[in-house]
Amino acid sequence: MDSFGPGAQVPLQGSSGQSVATNALASAAYRDSPLEDILKANNDWYQSTVKKGKFSLFEPNLGEAFSRAVVVRMLGGGRSAVIQSFGTDPQPVVEHCLSANRIRKQRDLRLTLITLLCGVVFLPGLLLWLVLFQIRRTLAGAANKRAGAAGTALLAGFAILAVLVMVKLPFDGFLSLYLRAMIIAPVVGWFLAKHVCETTARDLRARWEALLSGGGVAAKIPEAVPQSPGETAAEELRQSLEKLTAEQRSNVVFYAGPRGILGMGTRWGGWHLAEELKPRDGKEIHAFRTWDVVRPIHDQLKLLERGSLKSGFPTPSVNHWIVVPVGDGAKEVSRPDGEDVVHFQVKPHEIQRVCNENQFGKGNRHYLGVQFVLWDGQLVLTMLVTVTALLHTLRIEVSGHALGPVHSLFMSKPAAKTKTVSKTIRFWETRDIKLPLVETNEVVRLAVRAPLTWFPPVLDFLGGKLVLPEPFGLRHAWAEAPWKHRFMADDVIRASTPVMRAVHAATVKMLDEHGVDTTSLAGSNFTADPAPKKADVYDA
Template structure:
């Protein structure tokens, strides 16, 4: 029997993932995993387990994860997706598509076997399936007594097979059919097991390679049009391109105590506030708009990547202008504005500037945030500092806030482990030993052989076998990210980055005010010094949780 093809094949041209490679590959590995869904949901907490109606049709983790991600990111009429900073979203979806296509190729072979050795010998197949279903139902309680009863059910089916083979209750062609009706499914099971075992091992190899950081290409041949008439492939390629472009949106969402979706919770805040007064010897000062100060601060923040001391520049730095909308803490979806102010998923620059200049005592609508973002620890830690500039009644407020998004849940970094079981030693019941189980058991062969004919009916297959519910609003990072504060090094990175950012913002603000003939000696410089002193002992705290008494 030939090996199923897992070579890269035709692929979509793409660039290097950069510093986010580790997290991207960890998330991508979920598409190739086996095992049950329920332990995964328990580990990540931010997903739901859709129970199967028939246990023999249940989906495993890789099947459910791939199907859920593809439906959520590529489905028609889907809702907007939260940006996943520090990950390559397109690459994750490509791996899900590649894993799904690999399983589809496997299922085509299994479908042939199911039809030839199962459907044509339907009476025997139904008897075997009844025995397996009874066994699966009994094993729900995971008791030794039920395990024994489940084994007896299979033995009973085997006894029927032997009885029909030796003494069929009819003669002629019907007798021959009854002889083979119980044996044919066994032959089919043997052939199916070879396919299932080989495919499972190949999927596990890709899972292991991704988690270990090795380069694994995602083969998405369906997204490469064969000619100008290949509309299906062109549509898939366009959807992948749109998904990639959507991640570059500059419209973000603030969800109360959850912070900015995709960025994390706000853990620190520093405000430089004072009244605008003309400098000594000046009758008045030069008027300005908040956007003018924002541009000045942005220029100073870009300089953080350069340092006079070798190897001390702040790497993987990006400066972004955001329009931030407010959504409820428990909102289950997000939306983006439409109209002349938008260019696809991005707000046009003139509209962002207008938001910044109107940021006074405004009501609803978008607020302007100047974001400085650092991707560290191979994408495991996303550090973001936002700057807001507000003018209100001749009072200038420059606010710097710190956000941190930690690594994804540890379960995404798990490597494939051999299947083991702890049993009592023979003759020494008070001692235990661990034995290695086969990678594929009979139940898994039956499960995959039953699911295979329904591969072209994903809706029905999901109804029969259950699946995985993704957290909403969906984003690959924020819903599954852990706080970074349990890691000493990640905490140090976040805290250490705050002082250079604060210094750059304050230096830009003072320089800008002096250029516009404003007094900085008596007011802003003193306040900036106090804030810098406070930053020396900064620590994470819950900024967005107010106790109003």
């Protein structure tokens, strides 16, 4: 389950109470774990997929695939609308993806030079080593462990054979020297590449650790700062980041049937209050419209933080929203445009018109939302209020939405690479041995990928890529249900009561001022069973 967030406010990275989820998502850009790990973070509604490439030797790890996929999706030209990331700020996440890409680009430039000097010049030897590593990698990935051992034995056997050939060659002169160098140069290049890879790996892991430890690690993206009027690429990147922030502030959200409001999640509960409008003391009712009911409710919700008890009730964010209906299986959404929309924001007069006129039948709807960001941004709770007037009946509905914590995968810190083996003498006992930060296979993988990082489509074809769930938003794509956490579930349920009472009190006062008989309404309330349920899944 997810939640709805503030339309006109975007939490800044590092701001009090909202940085944990942002930093957790940003840390994915620096991770070196297998790409398939991202599939563990899939939830009921949003499924990331991994598109396999032609050769496993070119496949990306999680950080490489995540950074590229997020940057292309969030900043790419001609992209479709991005769903708001409520309770977090998507811009720092994208900036960290850009920063991680930049660090890897610098590493890949060095690896490319090493590959040119030690590989391309001695291409036959390089290809021979790569074929052996591909065979070993394929066998090591097999279910049969003996196949993996066979791959290692094959590589060791070739190394021994290469040494024997170099000792006694049937050729003399330049050809003999080249053949020897053809075998040795790729190995020398591997040692140089290993040093480059380890240096970069330590830097990436340090950033990963710092983000999850609450450190103020900064995303370095100098390419986003134009140094002169002629730097069009930098200016376009800066404008793309500004557009992303503006879209995050949009007051338009999308309702996708059983999936609830995109970026906000499924509706876990709903309450309603219906009243037949009758004049008080035989007098006429002072005419009013639904907007006249919404305004005092808005003012009353703004006062929730001013309780008489020092209970620590969080400061709410209260906003007016335009809700656009989309299909359950919609793969993309489009935001309204026109003269009534400026910077993804629907103008106040249009919001008021929708509130008064679009209550029944087709068209967008108006909702008044009050949102609480809790648990350092890991829980976003939203209550939505909609007012409907049909004939002589006034109906006020309140629905609850909750966006749960970021999946635990994004909360894991980097761990030292170890392997459990049996002891030599006491073979019935085991011990953990420390593995190199960058293993042999990883050095080879990075070295062969390096020259192709300047041609991303080719690299995607050869190695595969991460396919993000659509409609995409950073926060809801990898959110867990809050009901798995006892205290989070309690907070969601408890916060509903003061909201209901505030809406009820404002409604009674407004109707009383307009000459409506509120005798029956004053004694009623919204207090239905607040137990969470799948309110948008109609069992009919």
